[in-house]
Amino acid sequence: MDHSPGPTATPLTGALVRGALDLERTARGGLLPHRLPARARAQSGGDPQVAQAESQPSGVRVVFRTRATVVELDVLRTVVGYRGVPARPDGAYDLHVDGEPAGRATAGGGDLVTVDMSDGSQETVRGPVGTVRFDGLAGREKTVEIWLPYSETTELMALRTDAPVAPVAPDGRRVWLHHGSSISQGSAAESAATAWPALAAAAGGVELINLGLGGSALLDPFTARALRDTSADLLSVKIGINVVNHDLLRLRAFGPAVHGFLDTLREGHPATPLLVVSPILCPAQEETPGPAAPDIADGRVEFAALGDPAEAALGKLTLRTVREELARIVAERAVDDPALHYLDGRTLYGETDFAELPLPDRLHPGPAAHRRMGERFGAYAFGPEGPFAATP
Incomplete structure (x- = not known):
């Protein structure tokens, strides 16, 4: 007769979730992590790109202490696909035990939203709850982290283990709050835990809150206020690529918009180390203004800049002009703000890197480039x- 204990269900609450700015109890009984607070979501004007990106839980983890050898997490995912384009791989759930990678799994089921890019129409097919399972864990007391996928909206439905779980008390690590584009969210990385901000956070021994918002790093005031109102010890913003590929602003408006964004951040973080990062190399938009658009051929998606390079002289933005403007603004502000710093994104990924690790879709770096x-x-x-740098 089997006398091993049966699975123990633990209610999913905010005490077990890290990296989200808001948690919504859904009509289906699940817990939906949001990376923007409700007020910011309301002020986005119902923009579907913002709604999709902020509900995809990059950097969000389910974290607890336990002796369990088996962990099961029920999720109801929403996957977005595009008509005529092969489906992306299922989002990865990375398991970390005491801070070290210990497994990876995917979840089945969920809702599939298919978008027709020719006219913007959508078709939704509902699916069942899926289960992510990790077994064979050591039976000792340990900290378990499950990193949710960056590419799928993830409604947390149930947590089961074969031993009790308890929340993890704060461990004194500094909190790093980062905002950027889809590259910061994780696009084309293997998983949220192997996206470049997560890897950098691990190297720095800090707690990450990732506000990388795919297609939506647009200097929006509601995003600035969300950053302002979030407690953090370290702050960074990666600005530029989305502004260019949306063809959102001209040079005249870009500088004041950056100043306003930074002013808002400083209202809540007056002396916090703040790093402004310009775009990584993207040859398609170095000298060519936006907008950028996906080009689908033979089932592959590649992005192309549709602007005219001659229009840069009239104030349309390119990545080169964005970097020049950001460097100028930070240098001027740093005279009175010694905690403000600038990093040229090409030091993270530049021409030599592009030659070795080209952008798979001409816009987003692949897994090896994320690691680098x-x-x-x-x-x-x-x-x-x-x-x-840590203070002595």
């Missing part, structure tokens, strides 16, 4: 002379 960017940012920002 994480290592470089970690060495620079958290190094002895870096802007995020």
Whole structure:
């Protein structure tokens, strides 16, 4: 007769979830992590890109202490696909035990939203709850972290283990709050835990709150206020690529918008180390203004800049002009703000890197490039002379 204990269900609450700015109890009984607070979501005007990106839980983890050897997490995911484009791989759930990678799994089921990019129409097919399972864990007391996928909206439905779980008390690590584009969210990385900000956070020994918002790093005031109102010891913003590929602003408006964004951050973080990071190399938009658009051919998606390089002289933004403007603004502000710093994104991924590790879709770095960017940012920002160096 089997006398082993049966699974124990533990209610999913905010005490077990890290990296989210808001948690929504859904009509289906689940817990939906949000990376923007409700007020910011309301002020986005219902923009579907913002709604999709902020509900995809990059950097969000389910964290607890336990002796369990088996962990099961029920999730109801929402996957977005595009008509005529092969489906992306299922989002990865990375298991970390006492801070070290210990497994990876995926979840089945969930809702599938198919978008027709020719006219923007959508079709939704509902699916069942899926289960992520990890077994064979050591039976000792340990800290378990399950990193949720960066590419799928993830509703947490149930947590089961074969031993009791308890919340993890704060361990005194500094909190790093980062905002950027889809590259910061994790696009084309293997998983949220192997996206460059997560790898940099691990190298720096800090707690990450990742506000990378795919397609939505647009200097929005509601995002600035969300950053302002979030407690953090370290702060960084990666600005530029989305502004260019949306063709959102001209040079005249870009500088004041950056100043306003930074002013808002400083209202809540007046002396916090703040690092402004410009775009990594993207040859398609170095000298060519946006907008950028996906080009689908033979089942592959590649991005192309549709602007005219001659229009840069009239104030349309390119990555080159964005970097020049950001460097100028930070240098001027740093005279009165010694905790403000600038990093040229090409030091994370530049021409030599592009030759070795080209952008798979001409816009987003692949897994190996994410690893390289994480290592470089970690060495620079958290190094002895870096802007995020630990205080003695």
